[in-house]
Amino acid sequence: MSEPSYRDRDPRCSRASSLLTADSRDKVAIRDPDKFCVSKSSPLPDPVPSLAGSCPASILPDEKTTEKEYDPASPISDIHLSPSPFHPSIPPHSSPVPNSSFLVCVVCGTTPSSTPLYGCELSHIVCSICRSVGGSLLSCPRCGSQDISHHLTIAGELLEAELEKNCLVFCPYKAEGCSTVARGQVMAQHKEQCLFRPVKCPKSMFSMSCTHIGPLCTLQQHGRDRHNLHQGVTELELGVISSKMFDKGRDKTCCDDPNNAKFQPLELTYQDSLFYCYFERVADRGIWFFFIRMFGNQEQASMFKANIMIGHSGLDRGDKEVAGLRYSGAVAHYSMTREEIRGRGMVLAVADEVLRSCKVGNVLFRVWFQVEEKSYQG
Numbered sequence: 351m352s353e354p355s356y357r358d359r360d361p362r363c364s365r366a367s368s369l370l371t372a373d374s375r376d377k378v379a380i381r382d383p384d385k386f387c388v389s390k391s392s393p394l395p396d397p398v399p400s401l402a403g404s405c406p407a408s409i410l411p412d413e414k415t416t417e418k419e420y421d422p423a424s425p426i427s428d429i430h431l432s433p434s435p436f437h438p439s440i441p442p443h444s445s446p447v448p449n450s451s452f453l454v455c456v457v458c459g460t461t462p463s464s465t466p467l468y469g470c471e472l473s474h475i476v477c478s479i480c481r482s483v484g485g486s487l488l489s490c491p492r493c494g495s496q497d498i499s500h501h502l503t504i505a506g507e508l509l510e511a512e513l514e515k516n517c518l519v520f521c522p523y524k525a526e527g528c529s530t531v532a533r534g535q536v537m538a539q540h541k542e543q544c545l546f547r548p549v550k551c552p553k554s555m556f557s558m559s560c561t562h563i564g565p566l567c568t569l570q571q572h573g574r575d576r577h578n579l580h581q582g583v584t585e586l587e588l589g590v591i592s593s594k595m596f597d598k599g600r601d602k603t604c605c606d607d608p609n610n611a612k613f614q615p616l617e618l619t620y621q622d623s624l625f626y627c628y629f630e631r632v633a634d635r636g637i638w639f640f641f642i643r644m645f646g647n648q649e650q651a652s653m654f655k656a657n658i659m660i661g662h663s664g665l666d667r668g669d670k671e672v673a674g675l676r677y678s679g680a681v682a683h684y685s686m687t688r689e690e691i692r693g694r695g696m697v698l699a700v701a702d703e704v705l706r707s708c709k710v711g712n713v714l715f716r717v718w719f720q721v722e723e724k725s726y727q728g
Contacts, residue, residue, distance in 0.1 A: 453509050455480055456492045463513075465506040470495035473502055523547055526565045542647045549645060552626040553577060555688060556612035566645060570624055573617060579626070580617045584667055589620040590720045591627070592667045597714040604714070605702040608633055618642070620654070620721050625681070627658075627719040631702075638705060640698040641691050642719055643682040651683035657720040658698045660705075663713035670718040675700055681721060 453461050455477035456469075462477040469475045470490040476498045481488065489496045515535040521528040521544060522537075528546040530537075541547065545567040551560040552573055562572055573579035583591045593616060597603050604611055610633050615626040629640040642656040661673030677698035682691045691697060708715040 453505060453512065456490060457484070457488070461512075462509060465509055467502040467506045467509060468498060469500055469502050469505075470498050471500055473500075473505060474498075475502060475505060521546070523565070543650065549684065551577075552579060552615045552645075555615070555628065555643070556630060566624075569645060570617065570619075573626075577614065579615060583616050583618075586667060586670075586718075589618070589722055590670075590718065591616060591618050592670070592716065592718045594663065594716050595714045597709060597712050600712050603706060603709065604631065605636075605706050607631075615643075616719065618719055618721060620723075623650070623654070623721075625721055629717070636702040638700045638702070639692060640677070640700070640717065640719075641682055641696055642721060643684065643686070643691070644721075645684050647685070648683045651681045653724055654681045654721045655679070655724050656681045656696075657718075657722070659718040659720075660698070660700060660708070661716050661718075662708045663710040663715050665716050667716070670720075673716075673718060675704070 453467075453475060455462060456474045457476055457480040460477070462475065464478075467475055468478075468481065470493060472490075472493050472495065474490050474492045474495075476484075476488070476490065481498065488498065490498055515533070517534055518531055519534050519537050521530040521532075522541060523544050523546040526546040526548070528544055530540055530544070532540055546565040548563050549566050549569055551562040552569070553560050554562075560576065562576070564572060583593045585591050595613075611631040613629055615628050618625040618627055624645045625642055626645070627640075627642050629638060631638045640658050640660070642658065644651040644654065656677070656679060658677040659670050659673035660675040661669065665672065675698065680694075680696050682696050705715050
């Protein structure tokens with residue numbers, strides 16, 4: 351049986367060299383005569399009998415079987431190419447920078463985890479792992495350059511900025527009880543909304559009598575335990591409270607007082623969000639200002655709408671729809687000052703004369719505060 355022709359051309363078929371016939375072995379010339387020489391007078395042992403004796407008959411070649419001629423031009427081949435664009439000899443490795451980064455190695459496709467960065471003259475990055483595995487034979491797969499030792503200074507600076515933003519960090523309010531761990535870029539947003547971030551007492555907007563600063567998640571309890579900010583109000587429904595403003599007496603009114611008056615804020619909740627309702631009187635202008643302030647950041651406050659209604663003191667708590675004085679607009683967020691809230695028109699301003707006309711007995715007026723989520727139509 352003559353050897354199939356594809357074995358002479360395909361280097362993968364190493365078994366062909368061990369199955370040479372005796373006649374063909376006699377014709378083999380050894381190139382190094384100093385080591386040994388093979389001639390017809392000293393034939394090599396025939397390996398075929400030993401192969402037949404050690405291998406099961408099921409795996410021996412069948413003389414009747416005709417093997418398909420290997421055609422290198424044929425599109426059908428038993429060589430399976432991996433669809434992965436990455437270098438097959440480079441083991442995959444992780445990076446602290448997300449895959450969305452444009453600073454990626456052109457060999458393994460991942461973002462390097464440290465600086466300095468090196469690459470070709472066209473600034474194609476080759477990470478240190480790929481450089482060490484590929485050695486001196488590695489070239490840039492993008493442009494084919496053999497010189498991948500260029501120091502990419504600008505790319506290194508950009509990578510350091512990305513690493514700083516994306517490394518895992520603890521919440522800065524860990525000492526207060528927050529256990530959140532996130533990437534630096536995400537932590538900036540979490541910090542503004544963290545329930546353990548320190549906030550001042552609600553009364554501090556009008557008065558310095560209380561200097562309390564504590565985690566936001568404990569603020570509501572502080573306001574109730576120390577200042578009774580939940581008392582004197584009636585919660586009518588989700589996000590709606592009502593209260594009466596009592597005057598100095600039947601014949602005396604605070605509308606005639608020459609001094610400014612700042613009243614205790616009222617607690618208002620909407621699900622997990624905390625608001626406080628403020629009102630004050632500026633004596634030299636003879637005007638009252640009412641507004642709602644959320645203990646959250648600007649983005650959180652922008653999701654809500656404030657409604658403030660003031661009516662005759664004889665109205666019942668359920669008569670907010672017939673209240674004559676109304677405000678409907680934005681909710682102030684925690685970082686805003688009193689002057690900023692007024693300047694942006696986020697208040698209901700009412701003159702002394704108007705409120706004096708609402709008085710019945712020793713009750714000056716009734717007020718309703720409401721917050722509701724804004725509806726967005728796409």
